[in-house]
Amino acid sequence: MSARLGRPAGAVARWFTSPVPLGRIAAFRTLVYLFVAADLVVFTPWVRLHADVPGTLYQPLLIGRLLPLPTPGWLLTTVLFWVLLAAALLAATGRAPRLLGWLVFALYLEWMLVAMSYGKVDHDRFDLLVALAVLPTVGAARHGDTTRSEKAGWALRCTQLAVVATYFLSSWAKFRFGGLEWLTGATMARAVLRRGTELVEWSTHVPHLLVVVQFLIVAFELTTPIVFLLRGRWYYLHVTLMYAFHLMVFAAVTISFVPHLIAMTSFLPLERVRPVRWAARLLRGRTAPPLAE
Amino acid sequence: MQGQITTRAGTDDEVPDEPPVRRLSPHGRAIRVVVALAGAALLLVGTLVGQDDDFPFGPFRMYATADKLNAPVHDTRLRAVDASGRHLQLTDTQTGFRRAELEGQLPRIQRHPELLGAIATAYHRRQPDAPRLVRIDVVVRLLALRDGRPTGAYTERTEATWRAR
Structure with a gap:
């Protein structure tokens, strides 16, 4: 195809599918599906409370109106919760990656509709949904497998694009809804006053500081696409900057975009993180000398 | 599971060329590129003219309104x-x-x-x-x-x- 498409289109196609080790997919898969399970229980436990809310307050989003989905009630919410929890934990083992992967994607999407069809939509997990949608297409992937795969490359590239789009397009949304005044407005000042931590209380007393911060935020968000041009040390520095941004936001106003942080690991060589192997080595290490890494 | 996981990825985010590469078929590659571009197009349209109702393709409007400092x-x-x-x-x-x-x-x-x-x-x-x-x-x-x-x-x-x- 790339030969037939000619050079530019071929280059785009190769960029979308540049191969990565299958071990990276195995690790990413485990992380993403474990997060789904943790999300149900730890991060957004309020979704389950919709089980008791009568259907008259259910206002399905567009996708919920297009698909023939039932109005959530106690039975649907409870069954969905337990089946999704079991499927996510099973999927985290890497077994039946297509079957379990598609199942988790479909059930989690429905779970999100149960979460967001009562009057409030969250914007912190587009990239996680993309990861859930593309992971099943890779098929089998073993932990530690160094075989590189173009299928794997496409899945991670899509997730990375969704991560960067979340930043870039949220600046775009600021200009659309807030206008250019967003830059000089009091959005940050009010956020700090409403939910600022002790670490940043002082910042509202410094004239213009939070306006400068607003300019910096937009500059950061609009320049995130350069991560695709960077290599080596600069690449990792940029990924570190993205995580540091969220660390600062959390320290300042205790807002954390956990699903987004999970999707962002698609930028990292996760195949080198082998907790099970390290634990085994540690146990063996008591009797034998440690193996060279 | 046994074996050569010691390959160094060097300074690039990809592993050097020694490990084998599984290629996509031309058809598989074309479908993937088209799906990715279609998804990106939906997201762009959602950001330009969409609303929360268009989840998950709606605009990322967290903290997107410009606030006045003294508005109640x-x-x-x-x-x-x-x-x-x-x-x-x-x-x-x-x-x-x-x-x-x-x-x-x-x-x-x-x-x-x-x-x-x-x-x-x-x-x-x-x-x-x-x-x-x-x-x-x-x-x-x-x-x-x-x-x-x-x-x-x-x-x-x-x-x-x-x-x-």
């Missing part, structure tokens, strides 16, 4: 009276219906105050032993600000009222 802060709450005459403020976990959701559906609830009866039902389901609610008011408190700080002054508006029959 809205604080929406549910005040209720139960059959024993007790006055209480309903919490998110008592009803399963969150404050942000109440604010999102407020225009609809103003048009149809009987919807508050559904919140009473949710409260009864979650607190089966508590006395029945006989009245719910949606009260919006407007907190006045000066230099972005609460002055302590506020006004309250009752936006909708429901009474048990």
Whole structure:
């Protein structure tokens, strides 16, 4: 195809599918599906409370109106919760990656509709949904497998694009809804006053500081696409900057975009993180000398 | 599982060329590129003209409104009276219906105050032993600000009222 498409289109196609080790997919898969399970229980436990809310307050989003989905009630919410929890934990083992992967994607999407069809939509997990949608297409992937795969490359590239789009397009949304005044407005000042931590209380007393911060935020968000041009040390520095941004936001106003942080690991060589192997080595290490890494 | 996981990835985010590469078929590659571009197009359209309703392709509008420092802060709450005459403020976990959701559906609830009866039902389901609610008011408190700080002054508006029959 790339030969037939000619050079530019071929280059785009190769960029979308540049191969990565299958071990990276195995690790990413485990992380993403474990997060789904943790999300149900730890991060957004309020979704389950919709089980008791009568259907008259259910206002399905567009996708919920297009698909023939039932109005959530106690039975649907409870069954969905337990089946999704079991499927996510099973999927985290890497077994039946297509079957379990598609199942988790479909059930989690429905779970999100149960979460967001009562009057409030969250914007912190587009990239996680993309990861859930593309992971099943890779098929089998073993932990530690160094075989590189173009299928794997496409899945991670899509997730990375969704991560960067979340930043870039949220600046775009600021200009659309807030206008250019967003830059000089009091959005940050009010956020700090409403939910600022002790670490940043002082910042509202410094004239213009939070306006400068607003300019910096937009500059950061609009320049995130350069991560695709960077290599080596600069690449990792940029990924570190993205995580540091969220660390600062959390320290300042205790807002954390956990699903987004999970999707962002698609930028990292996760195949080198082998907790099970390290634990085994540690146990063996008591009797034998440690193996060279 | 046995074997050569010691390949160094060097400074690039890809492993050097020694490990074998599984290629896509031309068909598989074309489908993937088209799907990715279609998804990107949907997201762009959603950001340009979409709304929250278009989830997951709606605009990423977290903290996207430009605030005025001294515009009053809205604080929406549910005040209720139960059959024993007790006055209480309903919490998110008592009803399963969150404050942000109440604010999102407020225009609809103003048009149809009987919807508050559904919140009473949710409260009864979650607190089966508590006395029945006989009245719910949606009260919006407007907190006045000066230099972005609460002055302590506020006004309250009752936006909708429901009474048990």
